[in-house]
Amino acid sequence: MSGETLPGVEESTPSRIVLHVDMDCFYASCERLREPALRGEPVVVGMGYESGETFGAVATASYEAREYGVESAQPISEALERLPRAGADTAASAADVGHYRPVDLDFYKSVAASVKEILHDCADVVREVSIDEAYLDVTEETAWKRTPDGDRTLAEGYARHVKQRIAREVGVPASVGVAPNMSAAKIASDHDKPDGLVVVEPGDVSEFLAPLPVDAVHGVGPVTADRLAEMDVETAGDLAAADPTALRSAFGSRGVELHDRARGIDDRKVTPTGRPKSLSRESAFAEATEESGEKREALAALAADVAARARSRDATYRTIGIKAVVPPYDVNTRERSLPGPVDDPDLVEEVALELLSEFDDVAVRKLGVRVSNLSFASGEQSRLDGWDGAAADDGAGVARWSEPIDEDDAVNAGPEGQLSFDDLGGEG
Incomplete structure (x- = not known):
């Protein structure tokens, strides 16, 4: 591995070190690369907003656009009602309009390829989940050992190094979660968006997870969350304390898996998606x-x-x-x-x-x-x-x-122009 390794790295560590890197509002961030004037403005990337177009959906909305209730996979007609398009004939004030842009997957893939080059340079083991997120096992590159001043772990410094390289060399923001396993790292990266860095050290995982809503647990979607609520399970702590027999009865083997994740247990290895192209x-x-x-x-x-x-x-x-x-x-x-x-x-x-x-x-x-x-x-x-x-x-x-892209990176067009996203990925 030719990436820069922080000083003080030990040859062995007491626990794995997993990074989950999630690009924030990735499509909107890419559009801001092309148009710096869009920084800080509400940006909506999608289809169907042009005059005469009947169907369409939001692919991603910047955090500024989300403040108006615009969300990914939302019908574009609803998005336009909540946030009128800048430049269109509307009675909305200039401060209450959004900048709508069409989906340009070729451009987004080229930016994603640059990000993934950095990830593969910083870790020998990288699992690319989608166009905008990946897991890295950096156990061999850094350590849970704390810096001499005790202010942070070396693992946190390494994660910050990865974030800074993405920002400096590509120009798009990323949120990074650091934890001893994949599911905790995923939750950590979602915890302080946008542009966040959250570190969950070994031994702190259960305490970190306990107060979070149950749908924060990786693998708990809206339907599962509703069924868990019927069992009086509202938080990750509730799920960790729940009767595993009852969970198995309700959800099969998946219930036991979710119970383990809520307790901070996840033995899955970060399996690479192949060598870099x-x-x-x-x-x-x-x-x-x-x-x-x-x-x-x-x-x-x-x-x-x-x-x-x-x-x-x-x-x-x-x-x-x-x-x-x-x-x-x-x-x-x-x-x-x-x-x-x-x-x-x-x-x-x-x-x-x-x-x-x-x-x-x-x-x-x-x-x-x-x-x-x-x-x-x-x-x-x-x-x-x-x-x-x-x-x-x-x-x-x-x-x-032209950069080859894995099938996992594809965004598929659904019925009537709706965009569909896989459960693991999507826009952060």
């Missing part, structure tokens, strides 16, 4: 720059970093690409395919700088370098002596940067 690093300038030397210097450093990370993971790559973000947030990606997998830092820099030449006279606010089509199997790499640029599909050796 690519490795990348990005860097933003303090101000957008057209200065060619500054851009080339930054890109060369990023290329060296990415190539070093690939080598540290014993990974070879078949594709080299760059990202150039032009103000306000126009993401441009270019890549070049190679005839075979290589481990060649000099080639990464050479190709990246060649691709950058297209943006010589363009002001750029952020640059990135990526290697993809990774191979982790041992074996000889292709020899590229005298290589002068392999042609890509377009015949010029340059293609658009």
Whole structure:
């Protein structure tokens, strides 16, 4: 693992350390990347709000929009009644309107890919649950040991490091929960949104959970919560104290599982969803720059970093690409395919700088370098002596940067244009 590890890490820890990373109002956060003027404003991402459209639903609503009663999966007609659209003919004051934007999954996936690159760089074991959340097992990267001043655990410092990297390198907020198991980490990440960081140390899990409403327990949905209320179970503490035989009778084996989770017991391992499909690093300038030397210097450093990370993971790559973000947030990606997998830092820099030449006279606010089509199997790499640029599909050796997304990341369109979300994911 090539991520930065905080000092003082021990080789063994008394308990697992699990991070649950949940991107806050992710689609709205992505729209704010493109339009910084939307920061602090009510933002609604969905479909069906344009004139003449009949059906539609809210995919996500920023916290500012939620104050008006706008919620994910809500019919767009209801959202418009609660929060009129800015710029539409309405009697609402300028302070009581929302900014509506269409769902742009390709853009959101590109931002999510950048976040997930950081997560895979910070932990060897990452389980991607959806486009906007993941679990990390960082037991080998940090420890529950407290800092010398006793102010916090090393695990908290590591989680803060992950949060800060996402904010600095990608520009979107994340809430992070830290706990000794998956279900407690999930509850912790939900506990102080948005942009929260909640740490539940070993031995404190039951006390942390007890006063929370029962639907805070991971796996308790509205229907289950209603059935538990009929059994006088209103809080996680009530669920922990409930008769497990009665819970099994009412819910089968799932009732016993929920009983354990309410008591802070969850033995599930963070199972990885596979090795990363690519490795990348990005860097933003303090101000957008057209200065060619500054851009080339930054890109060369990023290329060296990415190539070093690939080598540290014993990974070879078949594709080299760059990202150039032009103000306000126009993401441009270019890549070049190679005839075979290589481990060649000099080639990464050479190709990246060649691709950058297209943006010589363009002001750029952020640059990135990526290697993809990774191979982790041992074996000889292709020899590229005298290589002068392999042609890509377009015949010029340059293609658009396209990130493969796991099926779990998909947002499916339901009946009548409604968006459906899986129970584990959704918009935070």
